[in-house]
Amino acid sequence: MDKMPKWAxxxxxxxxxxxxxxxxxxxxxxxxxxxPIEALKxxxxxxxxxxxxxxxxxxxxTNFIFTGLAVSVAFHARLFNIGGEGQAxxxxxxxxxxxxxxxxxxxxxxxxxxxxxxxxxxxxxxLIPAYLQAKRGSHIVITTIMFNFIAAAILNYVLVELLRPxxxxxxxxxxFPDATHLPSFQDMFSTESNKMFRGAPANVTFFLALxxxxxxxxxxxxxxxxxxxxxxxxxxxxxxxxxxxxxxxxVIAMLISGALAGMMSVNTTMGESERLILNSTExxxxxxxxxxxxxxxxxxxxxxxxxxxxxxxxxxxELALWTSIPRELIVVIQALVILFTGALDNMVxxxxxxxxxxxxxxxx
Amino acid sequence: MTAPAIELKGISKAFGPVQANKDISISVxxxxxxxxxxxxxxxxxxxxxILYGFYKADAGEIFIKGQKTLIxxxxxxxxxxxxxxxxxxxxxxxFTVLENIILGAEDGAMLNSSLGNARKELKHLAEEYGLxxxxxxxxxxxxxxxxxxxEILKALYRKAEILILDEPTGVLTPAEADQLFRILDRLRExxxxxxxxxxxxxxxxxxxDTVSVMRRGxxxxxxxxxxxxxxxxxxxxxxxxxxxxxxxxxxEPGETxxxxxxxxxxxxxxxxxxxxxxxxxxxxxxxxxxxxxxxxQSELLEVLGGFANGTxxxxxxxxxxxxxxxxxDGQARRAAGISHVPEDRQREGLIMEFAAWxxxxxxxxxxxxxxxxxxxxxxxxxxxxxxxxxxxxxxxxDPKLAAKNFSGGNQQKIVLAREIERNPDLLLxxxxxxxxxxxxxxxxxxxxxxxxxxxxxxLLVSVELxxxxxxxxxxxxxxxxxxxxxxxxxxTNEKELGxxxxxxxxxxxxxxxxxxxxTTQQEVPADG
Numbered sequence: 001m002d003k004m005p006k007w008a009x010x011x012x013x014x015x016x017x018x019x020x021x022x023x024x025x026x027x028x029x030x031x032x033x034x035x036p037i038e039a040l041k042x043x044x045x046x047x048x049x050x051x052x053x054x055x056x057x058x059x060x061x062t063n064f065i066f067t068g069l070a071v072s073v074a075f076h077a078r079l080f081n082i083g084g085e086g087q088a089x090x091x092x093x094x095x096x097x098x099x100x101x102x103x104x105x106x107x108x109x110x111x112x113x114x115x116x117x118x119x120x121x122x123x124x125x126x127l128i129p130a131y132l133q134a135k136r137g138s139h140i141v142i143t144t145i146m147f148n149f150i151a152a153a154i155l156n157y158v159l160v161e162l163l164r165p166x167x168x169x170x171x172x173x174x175x176f177p178d179a180t181h182l183p184s185f186q187d188m189f190s191t192e193s194n195k196m197f198r199g200a201p202a203n204v205t206f207f208l209a210l211x212x213x214x215x216x217x218x219x220x221x222x223x224x225x226x227x228x229x230x231x232x233x234x235x236x237x238x239x240x241x242x243x244x245x246x247x248x249x250x251v252i253a254m255l256i257s258g259a260l261a262g263m264m265s266v267n268t269t270m271g272e273s274e275r276l277i278l279n280s281t282e283x284x285x286x287x288x289x290x291x292x293x294x295x296x297x298x299x300x301x302x303x304x305x306x307x308x309x310x311x312x313x314x315x316x317x318e319l320a321l322w323t324s325i326p327r328e329l330i331v332v333i334q335a336l337v338i339l340f341t342g343a344l345d346n347m348v349x350x351x352x353x354x355x356x357x358x359x360x361x362x363x364x
Numbered sequence: 365m366t367a368p369a370i371e372l373k374g375i376s377k378a379f380g381p382v383q384a385n386k387d388i389s390i391s392v393x394x395x396x397x398x399x400x401x402x403x404x405x406x407x408x409x410x411x412x413x414i415l416y417g418f419y420k421a422d423a424g425e426i427f428i429k430g431q432k433t434l435i436x437x438x439x440x441x442x443x444x445x446x447x448x449x450x451x452x453x454x455x456x457x458x459f460t461v462l463e464n465i466i467l468g469a470e471d472g473a474m475l476n477s478s479l480g481n482a483r484k485e486l487k488h489l490a491e492e493y494g495l496x497x498x499x500x501x502x503x504x505x506x507x508x509x510x511x512x513x514x515e516i517l518k519a520l521y522r523k524a525e526i527l528i529l530d531e532p533t534g535v536l537t538p539a540e541a542d543q544l545f546r547i548l549d550r551l552r553e554x555x556x557x558x559x560x561x562x563x564x565x566x567x568x569x570x571x572x573d574t575v576s577v578m579r580r581g582x583x584x585x586x587x588x589x590x591x592x593x594x595x596x597x598x599x600x601x602x603x604x605x606x607x608x609x610x611x612x613x614x615x616e617p618g619e620t621x622x623x624x625x626x627x628x629x630x631x632x633x634x635x636x637x638x639x640x641x642x643x644x645x646x647x648x649x650x651x652x653x654x655x656x657x658x659x660x661q662s663e664l665l666e667v668l669g670g671f672a673n674g675t676x677x678x679x680x681x682x683x684x685x686x687x688x689x690x691x692x693d694g695q696a697r698r699a700a701g702i703s704h705v706p707e708d709r710q711r712e713g714l715i716m717e718f719a720a721w722x723x724x725x726x727x728x729x730x731x732x733x734x735x736x737x738x739x740x741x742x743x744x745x746x747x748x749x750x751x752x753x754x755x756x757x758x759x760x761x762d763p764k765l766a767a768k769n770f771s772g773g774n775q776q777k778i779v780l781a782r783e784i785e786r787n788p789d790l791l792l793x794x795x796x797x798x799x800x801x802x803x804x805x806x807x808x809x810x811x812x813x814x815x816x817x818x819x820x821x822x823l824l825v826s827v828e829l830x831x832x833x834x835x836x837x838x839x840x841x842x843x844x845x846x847x848x849x850x851x852x853x854x855x856t857n858e859k860e861l862g863x864x865x866x867x868x869x870x871x872x873x874x875x876x877x878x879x880x881x882x883t884t885q886q887e888v889p890a891d892g
Contacts, residue, residue: 241712242727243694
């Protein structure tokens, strides 16, 4: 029998972890001489109370959904893909090439094409570490993190030497053609009288992210490929017994993971900057790890966790704008959330399990 | 009457919602062998762990020689004169016997004096109890039986008066087991008290003075061994009447299904595990492979199951099957009509975190009848799982429960249901009843015999000789990667197989009359 009900595992534990993280964040804010309640109010106001705030929150969330899904798919195969950052960077290159060199008639076709390009480049960037892990036993944590640096260097080279328009000073590609402009939330939801999501970068890619969540859910729990990935992740010896090839599953899981991470760039490169710039990923690849941890590797959990981290990103920017709290503090808060939801999971889990067992015994 | 060597009064221990020990009281007289028997999970190990200070009891008292004693840790247990020989030895493999014996009981900072004293003491113990081991030999060079002696010596060196042995014969050949019991007899004569934990009824009946039966955390009976019978003990363990013998008619073997020629298997470390064996299994017969664990049986199963590489030739229904490279995997084997109940159901046969229903298609997840377009037909799989669990009496019959939440016997039934209902031509089955309760053993054996009677070929690997003898029609013995003998199950006995298992092929002294005209066993040593 399970030690506690499922809802407690899925909802209660992350919630308590989150509250603990909030509590310690409040202590930190107190320590630098600001009022934590005020700070929270500012964050909520800035990120959730106005539609433009939501526009930013959901823009960030879109990135985190993709990278969170990427990490969680790999996790199901017991592979720790921390190369989401590099895969997203290369995905950006895929998006840029698609947008710059293919004459798209309409954005709806362009986003499909760019998605394929992003997924392809991201997947290829994950393929090499996957192959090294499967065939050579090189640890995927080491190789993927190395590949982040290589990706950054490649991107730098490509932008400075190849894609930079003649005469331009900054390392960025030319602006994408107008036909590839993706409708932002402002374009989609504003009416004549009422402008919604004013100036916010959230765009149609958010719905692509939702579709990706549904896709991952179907893949993991409704197809035999997902069945094999999960079986392999739980027990490699079991997989061998069942005739599931570890090499094949390792490579496939990483290809899917890399493709999802790469697709994040559709949101940043095509949806926001509309040209390829350096550092458009802004660490979203790493946030994906926290999002996957907190979301319990389930697409729905990833979605919720991504929105939470989107809130933290946007709220943090507001804090930096209006108070003397530096923007870096938000990194501290995020780190605390990761610490409590990921690393210190058992600290909350064990007492809670004991509590449920005690309650059950009393009721029995 | 002297004070009992050890007496437990009202011991209780709970782990979360599970009551592992419920109000247990026993009293063991000095100079006796006391058996504790019970199924897996009955609470035997918990009780002994409390006695050795690993767990603290929630309630109850322990008396040693009439003195109330607290045992908060294993040091206290040792001081109280309790020694423990675990099922899995706690020895440092690359230390010598002598070094292992003083480990944790050194006299001072310098090793030399401890080693000197220990050497003398060891010599003395060896003479007194017949426990001969070379003190300077490194542990990893010793046989399993000798390693176990070192464990016993360790306890005696620490002045143990009460010796607890947890499933001591699980890893021994029958001959080694005999030697062990001779040593235990000697210890009893010298006044030591021995507690023997086992699930083997035969050992209890042959060697103990008194026996306690545990079931679901409770002590259901304590009886004098001379006044009970195996059937009665089995009934006490399970709570109902149990059939100890498999009920089957003689085999009617047909065509050869599996034909193995010159099979060799080299493991990952480069050690040759199977050294060229020839073996056939025909339709409608159960071939049992006997042998002490680690003599190549597991590797044989792995190659047949498609998850280890080998060389040689194997044909299945006349068609060759690849032993390495492409086509040598579990999927190809299943397609060739081979089903496999693996030795280790927890690491191989099941995904412990998966629900029971997901496990009922494990290995067969490619089958077209469970696909629904691009997706898997989860609803259909679930419904079929429910029916399967009914047919195989899996308890609780809840397909949503994760595999890890079933008992060993019920986990095995899930695997069996999956593999048998695929209607294979050949069933490979390894350790079918390891960690399985007596009640379920009966059921599992019956299912295997039923499959045989449908004309299927069955290759059984088991380290339990009793199981091989009662289930198999033909017995093949493996030792050190070779086949040392093949016998008709109906015309052999444990003694003969025991010799073959130790690599001794001259078994004329203990064999049953080959022509069937002389079944008296005059030449068998009479110490039984």
